[in-house]
Amino acid sequence: MKTTKHVLRVILGAVFILVGILGVFLPILNGILFLLLGLILLSFENKYIHKHLQSAVSKNDFINKWYLKLDILMRKIFV
Numbered sequence: 001m002k003t004t005k006h007v008l009r010v011i012l013g014a015v016f017i018l019v020g021i022l023g024v025f026l027p028i029l030n031g032i033l034f035l036l037l038g039l040i041l042l043s044f045e046n047k048y049i050h051k052h053l054q055s056a057v058s059k060n061d062f063i064n065k066w067y068l069k070l071d072i073l074m075r076k077i078f079v
Helices: 004-025 031-043 047-057 061-078
Strands: none
Touching (some): 031 047, 031 061
């Protein structure tokens, strides 16, 4: 049975990814931040996303710093 946290993580992850995609095209939103938030939330549920997200962010130091901070924050809130 799926828990409420599981459903909340998937829904929020999808919403953040959609907002991140909008943020790529709209200058008032920070698209990368929302994409990272969404992917981090979905990576808690899917090992494939987790593995590829870590390999992608490790290639860019700036995004890697954001990823590490957001990952710690999201783990405190959702895990």
